[in-house]
Amino acid sequence: MWLTSNRLILTFSIRCVHYFILTPILTHLPPREQQVLQALYDEGRTQREVAEQLGMSQMMVSKIHRQAIQHIRERLLS
Secondary structure (H helix, E strand, C coil): CHHHHHHHHHHHHHHHHHHHHHHHHHHCCCHHHHHHHHHHHHCCCCHHHHHHHHCCCHHHHHHHHHHHHHHHHHHHHC
16 A cells, blocks of 8 residues: 555656646757657657658657757756
């Protein structure tokens, strides 16, 4: 019971962080970065799958992903 209760609290906390902190940051990212992050994290696709979907190389998807993460870090630290 204790583990279930803690998991529920953790899940709720993560959702709150996502909604109140990450969502506003994500909406300010360039559209291409939003698209790549959504495909990788929300849809669970691999970089190769995202590259095929968007008609670009896996290396370009990796670069866009890295830029998006850097933008998120900068906004969190500002």
